[in-house]
Amino acid sequence: MQPNPIVPPRTVARRALLALVAIMSFLACLSVAAVSIVSERAYDWRNQIAEEVTIQVKPASDGDTDALVARAVDVALQVPGIRSAVPISEADAAKLLEPWLGRDFDRSELPVPRLIAVRIAPGADIAALSRRLHEEVPNASLDDHSLWMKRLSSMANVMMMLGLAILLLVMVATALCVVFATRGAMAGSRDVIEVLHFIGAEDSYVAREYQRHFLVLGLKGAGIGGALAAGSFLATGLVARFQGSTPEEAQLRTLFGSLIVGPPGYLGALATVLVTAGIIAVTARWTVTRTLKELEHSSG
Known part of the structure; x- marks a missing residue:
């Protein structure tokens, strides 16, 4: 594919944005995986406790x-x-x-x-x-685990909300970075954009070209981050399987299982990659459209 003449091709800013998107995508995928693990464990807790009670005999x-x-x-x-x-x-x-x-x-x-x-x-x-x-x-008493379940559910809900909040912040930060990157790219191509306007090119054409450029960049960056996250999931699973057992690790396994990311975590990471790329493309188009309107008003 030939470089887009409107958007500056392989610049330092573009490479920096690509690295930034990869990092943000990696963090977002980690958040999704953490939420997935906690959600699965909370579901298991509820099912187990709903089917079992304990009698204690002093x-x-x-x-x-x-x-x-x-x-x-x-x-x-x-x-x-x-x-x-x-x-x-x-x-x-x-x-x-x-x-x-x-x-x-x-x-x-x-x-x-x-x-x-x-x-x-x-x-x-x-x-x-x-x-x-x-x-x-x-000497016997019955424990239906209701208090324990309430505490575990509250803890799980707090952890899931925290993970989702981190995911939201990462997405917002990514969108803000794209806004500044898009404006910088437009400033570098101001002469080209003015020529296109002079020959009758519509704003939608310019916005579409920027959207396509940043969509490709978003897919590359988010894909790199998602791949690194998937590799981290696999490495964590291998370490969890072969690492020795200590009392602290046993406590963690009691609460969260083996900390191995299951299929929902990988699917969530894939969805995060696609959503991140989509947010980048939409943000770039919105920024271009808004910036062009501001230029028209200022020139008018």
Whole structure:
């Protein structure tokens, strides 16, 4: 394709704008990926908590906690809508506490309750289960995870709003940079634009040429940024798979999973690339049209 005579071809400003668009697109794709990860995890949290509650059985004063656990299981299975009630072994309970207490803690020194994982069907009478446990197993209590879910949902919503706000700011900053770049390009081609006006070229023709030029630039820059972001997603996934486990990493996995970007994140990054290029093209056309009208008014 031959260089456009209206828009200055391969200039330093054009290369700088291309690099800037790539950086902005990279940041935007990272924001979209973060929102995607948090959204997927929040969806998983809601589904898991909607299907499961937990019975906590405090240690018995006489030491016969196993009997209390067995009684709590029997009571749970008698309530309509309860699919299963499975006691969590002490080894599995220790693994659940490991991210916070480490591997070498002595459970005998702490009054750690025994846990029973209860799977429920939609519409199960949780209130009846809680009431029967209170009446028949005084050491048992029911946790429906509602408080935990409320906190997690609030945190997820805040993080998603923050990610979307960052994405919006990146897009606005990109548009502002394009405005200044377009005005600079027009200033460099002022003589050409005046000649075109003299021979009868319409403003729409000039605007269309600038729009085409900046659309190509936007696709290149945003594509580079999107490709770098996709490479970062893949690298993060590989590191997450092969890196050793520490208590801090286990806590992160408990909340956010493996931090691997799924298909929605990649599709969101692709959409971000296309939207960024579109915003650049539309902004360039709007800037050219507005600038030409200002020139006409000033010359008139």
